Amino acid sequence: xxxxxxxxxxxxxxxxxxxxxxxxxxxxxxxxxxxxxxxxxxxxxxxxxxxxxxxxxxxxxxxxxxxxxxxxxxxxxxxxxxxxxxxxxxxxxxxxxxxxxxxxxxxxxxxxxxxxxxxxxxxxxxxxxxxxxxxxxxxxxxxxxxxxxxxxxxxxxxxxxxxxxxxxxxxxxxxxxxxxxxxxxxxxxxxxxxxxxxxxxxxxxxxxxxxxxxxxxxxxxxxxxxxxxxxxxxxxxxxxxxxxxxxxxxxxxxxxxxxxxxxxxxxxxxxxxxxxxxxxxxxxxxxxxxxxxxxxxxxxxxxxxxxxxxxxxxxxxxxxxxxxxxxxxxxxxxxxxxxxxxxxx
Amino acid sequence: xxxxxxxxxxxxxxxxxxxxxxxxxxxxxxxxxxxxxxxxxxxxxxxxxxxxxxxxxxxxxxxxxxxxxxxxxxxxxxxxxxxxxxxxxxxxxxxxxxxxxxxxxxxxxxxxxxxxxxxxxxxxxxxxxxxxxxxxxxxxxxxxxxxxxxxxxxxxxxxxxxxxxxxxxxxxxxxxxxxxxxxxxxxxxxxxxxxxxxxxxxxxxxxxxxxxxxxxxxxxxxxxxxxxxxxxxxxxxxxxxxxxxxxxxxxxxxxxxxxxxxxxxxxxxxxxxxx
Amino acid sequence: xxxxxxxxxxxxxxxxxxxxxxxxxxxxxxxxxxxxxxxxxxxxxxxxxxxxxxxxxxxxxxxxxxxxxxxxxxxxxxxxxxxxxxxxxxxxxxxxxxxxxxxxxxxxxxxxxxxxxxxxxxxxxxxxxxxxxxxxxxxxxxxxxxxxxxxxxxxxxxxxxxxxxxxxxxxxxxxxxxxxxxxxxxxxxxxxxxxxxxxxxxxxxxxxxxxxxxxxxxxxxxxxxxxxxxxxxxxxxxxxxxxxxxxxxxxxxxxxxxxxxxxxxxxxxxxxxxxxxxxxxxxxxxxxxxxxx
Numbered sequence: 001x002x003x004x005x006x007x008x009x010x011x012x013x014x015x016x017x018x019x020x021x022x023x024x025x026x027x028x029x030x031x032x033x034x035x036x037x038x039x040x041x042x043x044x045x046x047x048x049x050x051x052x053x054x055x056x057x058x059x060x061x062x063x064x065x066x067x068x069x070x071x072x073x074x075x076x077x078x079x080x081x082x083x084x085x086x087x088x089x090x091x092x093x094x095x096x097x098x099x100x101x102x103x104x105x106x107x108x109x110x111x112x113x114x115x116x117x118x119x120x121x122x123x124x125x126x127x128x129x130x131x132x133x134x135x136x137x138x139x140x141x142x143x144x145x146x147x148x149x150x151x152x153x154x155x156x157x158x159x160x161x162x163x164x165x166x167x168x169x170x171x172x173x174x175x176x177x178x179x180x181x182x183x184x185x186x187x188x189x190x191x192x193x194x195x196x197x198x199x200x201x202x203x204x205x206x207x208x209x210x211x212x213x214x215x216x217x218x219x220x221x222x223x224x225x226x227x228x229x230x231x232x233x234x235x236x237x238x239x240x241x242x243x244x245x246x247x248x249x250x251x252x253x254x255x256x257x258x259x260x261x262x263x264x265x266x267x268x269x270x271x272x273x274x275x276x277x278x279x280x281x282x283x284x285x286x287x288x289x290x291x292x293x294x295x296x297x298x299x300x301x302x303x304x305x306x307x308x309x310x311x312x313x314x315x316x317x318x319x320x321x322x323x324x325x326x327x328x329x330x331x332x333x334x335x336x337x338x339x340x341x342x343x344x345x
Numbered sequence: 346x347x348x349x350x351x352x353x354x355x356x357x358x359x360x361x362x363x364x365x366x367x368x369x370x371x372x373x374x375x376x377x378x379x380x381x382x383x384x385x386x387x388x389x390x391x392x393x394x395x396x397x398x399x400x401x402x403x404x405x406x407x408x409x410x411x412x413x414x415x416x417x418x419x420x421x422x423x424x425x426x427x428x429x430x431x432x433x434x435x436x437x438x439x440x441x442x443x444x445x446x447x448x449x450x451x452x453x454x455x456x457x458x459x460x461x462x463x464x465x466x467x468x469x470x471x472x473x474x475x476x477x478x479x480x481x482x483x484x485x486x487x488x489x490x491x492x493x494x495x496x497x498x499x500x501x502x503x504x505x506x507x508x509x510x511x512x513x514x515x516x517x518x519x520x521x522x523x524x525x526x527x528x529x530x531x532x533x534x535x536x537x538x539x540x541x542x543x544x545x546x547x548x549x550x551x552x553x554x555x556x557x558x559x560x561x562x563x564x565x566x567x568x569x570x571x572x573x574x575x576x577x578x579x580x581x582x583x584x585x586x587x588x589x590x591x592x593x594x595x596x597x598x599x600x601x602x603x604x605x606x607x608x609x610x611x612x613x614x615x616x617x618x619x620x
Numbered sequence: 621x622x623x624x625x626x627x628x629x630x631x632x633x634x635x636x637x638x639x640x641x642x643x644x645x646x647x648x649x650x651x652x653x654x655x656x657x658x659x660x661x662x663x664x665x666x667x668x669x670x671x672x673x674x675x676x677x678x679x680x681x682x683x684x685x686x687x688x689x690x691x692x693x694x695x696x697x698x699x700x701x702x703x704x705x706x707x708x709x710x711x712x713x714x715x716x717x718x719x720x721x722x723x724x725x726x727x728x729x730x731x732x733x734x735x736x737x738x739x740x741x742x743x744x745x746x747x748x749x750x751x752x753x754x755x756x757x758x759x760x761x762x763x764x765x766x767x768x769x770x771x772x773x774x775x776x777x778x779x780x781x782x783x784x785x786x787x788x789x790x791x792x793x794x795x796x797x798x799x800x801x802x803x804x805x806x807x808x809x810x811x812x813x814x815x816x817x818x819x820x821x822x823x824x825x826x827x828x829x830x831x832x833x834x835x836x837x838x839x840x841x842x843x844x845x846x847x848x849x850x851x852x853x854x855x856x857x858x859x860x861x862x863x864x865x866x867x868x869x870x871x872x873x874x875x876x877x878x879x880x881x882x883x884x885x886x887x888x889x890x891x892x893x894x895x896x897x898x899x900x901x902x903x904x905x906x907x908x909x910x911x912x913x
Contacts, residue, residue: 053514074520086511090533099529100519147519353819357714358722364711365729368787372732374755375744390758437635446628452636459643461900463848465869466889469876470649471642493638523627552737554851555869559877570739574855577743584747591740602735606728609735613792614799616841 002064002077002154003029004050004187009059011045011211019045020211023059027155027204032181032188034202036195038234042211043191047159050189052076064154079148080157083164085140087132093119093143094128100151118146121180138169145177149184156188162197174201195235199223207231229340232264232333238297240264240333241307249281249324257334257343264333267297270309270325272317279326282307286319300325372595378588379403386585402589406576412593414565415572419551422487422568426550429492431543438501439531443513444523453502459495465555472559482563491550497542500615504538505531541612544605548598569594647893653886660880676887686888688863689871692778696849696867700782700789701842705835707786708793713827715794716801727798731791738788742855745784746771771857774864781852781865789845793838800834801827840903844896868892 004027011020020042027033035043048054050061052073061068068076079100087096094115101111119125122142132140141161148156161177162170178201181188192198198205199219207214207222207230215227226232232240243263245254254263274281284300284307291297291313298309298317309325317323334343374393378386379402381395406412440446441453475486512534516526532539551569558571567575573590580586602609654676656662662669680686711730715723733741748755749770757767770780804827812822849867853859859866859874866874868888876885 048514051514051518053517073514073517074522078518080515080518082511082515084509084511086509086515088512088516088530099516099521103516103519103521103525103529147515151519354718357717361711361714361718361726364707364714365726368730368733368791371741371744371748371787372736374748378747390753390755433634433638436631440628440631444628444631446632449628452632455636455639455644459639461844461897462643462647463844463893463896464643465848465850466872466893467643467646467650468873469653469882469886469889470646472877473649474641474646489638490642493635493642495639495643498635527631548735552735552739554737554739554854555873559873570737570851573737573743574739574851577739577855581743581746584753587743588747591737591743594740595736598735598737599732602732603728610727610731610795613795616796 002187003027003031003062004033004155004189005060005062006046006050007060007062009046009049009061010057011042011049011054012057018211020049023208023211023213025206025213025216027187027189030185030187032190032201032203033206034190034192034198034204035206035208036192036198036202036235037208037214039193041208043193043208044159046208047080047157047189047191050155051078051080051157077154078157079151079153079155080159081141081144081148081161083160085132085144085164087140087143087147089132092129092131093124093135096132096143097128097146097150100147104151114150118150121149122146137165138173141165141173145180149180152186154187156184156186158188158190160192161190163192163194177201196237199235205235207234209234225342226264226333227342229262229264229335232335232342236266238267238308238310240266241309243282243307244304247282247302247304247307248327249283253280255329255332255334255345257345259343260337261334261343262337264335265307265327265331267308267310269327269331270307270311271327272311272314272323272325274326275328278329280329280332281324281326283322283324285322286317289317289319298323372599375588376592376596378584379592381585383585391584402585403593406586406589406593410572410576410590411565412569412572412590415567415569416593418484418561418566419569422484422491422557423547423550425484425488426491427543427547429488430494430497430546431539433492434494434497434501434542435532435535435539436527437498439505439527439535441498442502442505443508443510443531456495456498456502459493460499464490468556468559471556475560481560482566486560487550487553487557487568490556491546491553494546496616497546500542500612501535501538503615504535508534537608537611538615540605541608541615544601544609545612548601548609551598650886650889650893653882654890656883658882658886662882663880672883676883677891679884680887680891683884685863685866685871686868689866689868689888692853692863692865693847693849693867695778696782696785697843697846699779700785700846701839703782703786704790704793704842704846705839707790708797708838709831709835711790711794712797712801713823716798727795730794733788734791736788738851739855741788742784742852745780745787746856749780772861774861777857777861777865781849781856784852784856785846785849789842793842796838797831797834800831804830836903836906840900843899843903847892847896847899 006023006025009020009023010018012018023046025033035046037043045054049056052068052071056069063076063078088099091099097115097118098111101114116125119128122145124139124142124146127135127139127143132143135143144161162173165173174197190201202219204216204218205222206216209230215222215231222231222235226235233242241264243265245251245256245261245263248254282302284302286298287301287306288299289296295310296313296317298311300307300309300323311317332345334345335341336343377393377395378391380398380400381391382397382399382401385391385395441449441456471490472481475481480486513526513530516530521529554570554574557568558574561567561571573594576590577587655671655673657670657672715726751757751767751769751772756770761767768776771777808826809822812826817825848869850869850873853865853867853870857865859870869892872885872888872892875881875888
């Protein structure tokens with residue numbers, strides 16, 4: 001077990017393309033750090049650099065205080081779970097699990113004990129003699145997890161481990177992973193493009209875009225105090241609405257800051273009635289109502305554009321009618337139009 | 346089924362049957378002649394079937410022309426060439442596809458260039474080189490140049506590209522050394538292609554003619570096709586004897602092919618998909 | 621992108637060494653020899669070896685035997701390759717259209733000649749084509765079509781050799797074309813059928829265009845194989861009658877190992893290689909054109 005530190009790390013490909021620029025982040029000992037970003041943001045590359053599968057162009061990576069930049073993967077004491085499982089197709093589940101210990105010269109009896117214990121933990125006892133092609137998607141993923149767990153590595157790296165599974169299975173394995181992390185207490189880095197997965201799993205989240213760190217914080221902070229317009233739009237579903245002061249019924253009541261501002265309101269922050277005197281009204285025409293059962297998604301056209309609001313179902317709401325919605329002042333996010341950075345109101 | 350499709354189908358089977366007879370008949374006829382004796386082979390067109398099948402010709406060519414010796418030479422050369430080629434092509438094809446090292450692109454390019462060089466055009470300097478190191482009339486003179494086979498490398502390289510790189514990454518993280526990865530992961534994964542390349546090279550080596558004829562001039566060192574061509578120049582009128590020689594040369598490769606058809610045809614198909 | 625592994629060099633080293641020693645150095649050697657008057661005297665004493673520049677190539681241009689060998693080889697390529705391609709295509713399409721359980725049998729039957737020793741095949745065909753007792757003429761005589769002297773007359777001999785080459789070679793292409801045919805999705809044919817395309821239209825508008833790149837590659841494989849024609853004429857006709865079946869490689873072999881005139885022999889080898897590169901270049905560029913469509 002060990003902390004992972006990534007300091008000013010950059011990656012430039014042979015063709016001169018910069019994949020990562022000046023990335024600094026850290027996972028505390030035992031922490032589950034989720035790295036999230038759109039595809040092509042460099043998150044997988046970062047993980048592979050930590051694993052030692054890609055070289056580091058600049059900066060320092062430390063595991064347990066030791067600089068590992070020049071160490072080969074096998075010297076780093078890390079384990080990794082791959083998106084497509086990367087199980088050895090010519091080996092049984094047992095052999096897949098045992099391989100890492102075998103090549104490190106662990107005594108056979110010890111290997112057998114640990115393989116069986118891990119298999120029991122993951123519910124794979126009955127699968128030990130099967131080949132990967134004879135397993136279901138979930139069993140494959142569990143085997144890949146088991147292979148990584150078995151060596152009790154200092155850092156556990158997961159590269160979109162659930163993205164190849166279907167939705168119900170993904171939810172189930174997400175819960176299992178969370179439990180597993182608590183019982184193992186190992187430092188984990190979890191890479192995903194799915195912001196909801198990052199929110200639900202990560203103790204802290206690193207949002208990455210364009211090869212740069214956008215924000216590092218707890219899920220609550222990332223959601224409620226996004227550091228910039230990109231994070232605000234990327235985290236949360238349906239995404240945040242972006243508005244101008246003039247979108248509201250009375251622009252003069254909208255709090256102003258320095259410079260030109262853009263405002264953000266999450267869809268669930270609209271109310272059909274005012275809650276207090278300070279609430280800001282916004283009037284629009286209902287274009288579409290999409291029922292989600294317990295709530296409705298309303299598409300409104302207001303003076304300057306469109307917004308999406310999540311509301312409790314109400315008989316009174318009809319397509320084509322005007323409706324006035326209210327936003328609490330504390331639910332209003334503001335971003336500098338030029339830099340995109342968050343502005344506190 | 347309409348009458349037209351039915352007619353088309355009958356024509357197809359008929360066409361294939363005719364083609365199959367055309368390809369198989371010459372081989373069967375020669376085998377049949379090899380089993381005949383003087384009266385049948387002496388005058389006019391030999392009959393289609395031997396009336397009194399006998400191994401006389403086969404025994405004759407083995408005993409008088411020492412065919413066993415040449416058969417042995419061919420076996421040794423083909424087996425050694427295959428073993429060496431599979432080793433060389435296996436490791437090079439793997440590294441070119443899945444290991445990043447300085448000069449990889451240059452080596453890949455050289456291999457592709459090698460494919461485009463007709464090796465029979467190189468026999469003159471090759472002869473000089475082997476003469477200089479006194480290896481003419483040694484098995485090495487046949488094995489070494491034949492193992493310099495860029496096609497095998499290209500086949501393995503293409504096959505290896507179809508295997509996810511993550512599997513090798515997983516093994517690296519599991520702590521396996523590069524050599525261990527090669528031995529425990531790569532070799533088992535590319536075994537089907539190694540088998541295919543092996544069979545292909547075995548057959549090519551067995552049938553090779555021009556260079557073996559040049560490099561093996563000492564009596565008793567020739568391979569089967571070379572010896573057969575030499576016997577043919579002297580005894581071409583002895584149809585029974587020559588038919589026996591041809592049969593003995595052809596039959597082992599037909600058997601090898603029948604036994605390993607799946608692998609052999611895979612290498613043929615892969616060869617057309619590699620670039 | 622993977623991490624650099626210096627060990628990669630070790631994996632390719634044996635291959636590199638073999639290729640350098642037995643392909644690239646000999647290639648440079650052939651080129652070097654082609655610029656000398658290396659002959660039987662030089663073989664005995666290297667003092668008799670002189671650099672004579674491009675003289676061997678100039679001589680070749682005025683060498684009637686060389687022109688004849690070029691013509692012989694070109695005839696085999698120009699007649700043999702289209703015939704082989706056509707047979708490969710037809711047999712592959714036929715095999716792919718019959719019931720699954722019969723395919724293996726026919727595939728094996730048509731492929732067997734490919735794995736047979738060329739020398740042994742040539743010997744067998746010499747008996748088949750024998751004027752006096754050959755089975756081919758026996759059949760022709762039964763049909764009242766006369767008994768041509770297949771290997772004894774210049775024009776027929778080159779055709780006979782082409783016949784043997786095609787007979788031995790088409791099975792190889794058949795396997796490749798059949799594999800490519802299986803890659804064409806069935807939906808394409810279903811769609812064409814719904815739009816009213818008949819058997820012939822489906823063949824000409826879907827199958828053949830879809831197979832074009834494969835046939836192009838196959839053409840290069842066949843050309844480079846037939847361009848190196850050697851064993852068939854060596855055994856069947858020994859290059860005769862009157863040099864009418866002496867291929868370029870056979871001429872190189874005779875100049876080199878019968879007359880020990882290595883200078884000219886090397887010039888022939890270089891010319892042979894150069895033309896093969898030309899074929900490869902042409903093939904690559906026409907195929908690029910297809911891709912761009």
